[in-house]
Amino acid sequence: MNASIRVLSRRELNRATLQRQQLLRRESGPVAELIERLVGLQAQAPLAPYVALWSRLEGFDPADLSALMTARHAVRTSLMRATIHLVTAEDCLRLWRLVHPVADRGFRGAFGKQLAGADIDAVVAFGTDLLSREPYSRSRLREVLGERWPDWDANAMAYAVSYLTGTVQVTPRGVWGQTGPAALQTIESWLGRSPVADPSIDALVLRYLAAFGPASVADVQMWSGLTRLREVVDRLRPGLRVYADEDGRELYDVPDGPLLDAETPAPVRFLPEFDNLLLSHADRRRVNPRGRQVPLPPGNGAAMGTVLIDGDYAADWRHHRGADPSLRVTTHGPVTAADREAIEAEAGELLGLIGSKDTPVVVTSA
Known part of the structure; x- marks a missing residue:
């Protein structure tokens, strides 16, 4: 390890991350702005984002997030690690193509054997057409696909469509005070726009570091589910700050990433x-x-x-x-x-x- 590289203690990393996650002090500001700054919120549990925002925003009102969702300015969709995240509509369009390989890999690992010999492209095209016209639950999708191709595994086909087609879980699912099934519709039909054709992986890595850094290459890969990001970080390295943790691992950070004293108070x-x-x-x-x-x-x-x-x-x-x-x-x-x-x-x-x-x-x- 280069002797000139600053070593950050565990508590320094703790306080830096809490600061960037807005967990040291609640601050006021637009809900959508914080969602984007954090590059989305985990939303596998439909109402989890409300508690996450309440912990971070002064005077948070659940109606503010519900309004974003019903107006289609925020959506629940499968992104980082192929898990459901709540993101702004703009981030849904910016991020989907970047992390789509994670969903593709996850589907083939979990369901590839069940569909050996099946025309997966045809299944996905048919399912995409269905979801472009109206929302479908996975169970309904399974039923329709099973009728179309009775010799192929209906459950695996439904997952092929949900994994490999860019979709959102439509409201009222995830709206405060309401209930609804996990019904899927294509990104294009729900938002009226297609995902960005050539999004920047460099920009995604920088956003991660701003929200979760200082961090290692392995950290970025764990968060995103993507692999082979070393070359991206190496490309960005001249513009990054470089640190080390107590075990000697290199950590990377955006130039203006805040570092705090290890003894900065952290509230419950x-x-x-x-x-x-x-x-x-x-x-x-x-x-x-x-x-x-x-x-x-x-x-x-x-x-x-x-x-x-x-x-x-x-x-x-x-x-x-x-x-x-x-x-x-x-x-x-x-x-x-x-x-x-x-x-x-x-x-x-x-x-x-x-x-x-x-x-x-x-x-x-x-």
Whole structure:
């Protein structure tokens, strides 16, 4: 390692990332602007983005995001890591072709054998035509495709269309206070425009570094699902700042990426299921130093998640509804009286978003 390269401690990386994720201090600003700055929000759980934005924006109103979605200025679509993300319409158009190879690879790895000998191009063309005219759930798509090609695996064909065709999950799915099936329609038909033909991979890497850096090549690849990004980073390197972590790995950063003192205070923050903060680095110790498994059970994104204490993933939360409602926080170890008070206060604010402020908060240790 070059002796002149600055070594960043784990806590310095932690604070830099929290600052860029807007988790050290809530700030005001347009919802769409923050979604773009973070290069989208994990949205596998349909309501997860609402909790993610509440944790980051001062005075966040769920109606603001719902309005963006119903006006088709924001959409839920499969992007980074071939998982569902909430992005602005503009980012949907900018990013889809860049990360499409991830979906292609994922489909062929998961369903290629089931469709050996099938004309996948014909299946995708037929399915794309269907989805360009109206939304289809995957189950309905499976039924129609199975009738068309009864000798081929209907489930695999439905996944071929959903993986290989650029689609969005249409509203009311993901709209606050509403319910709806995961129905798919093509990007072109929903947004009225086609994805950008020749988007910039360099720009995508720079945006990742601005939102999640300083970071390694392996980190960028983990976040995006793409491979062979070393050549991209090498091309960008003359314009980047270069650091190292405590293990000697090179980290890269945009020139104006903020670095903070390791002792900068970090408030308690509640995150939703699958929040990108916890999933977007190959080395996740900057926010998860103990390597604890992040719980990934199904849910709606406003019922459970994780908790940051002093910047680290240190607790889980779950909102229990029904006859005996509560918001339960389970810490991974003992916490100080001050931390417990902060947890209870932040949990009370969260209940203002997802439930009733009268709901009791219960804090226990695992």
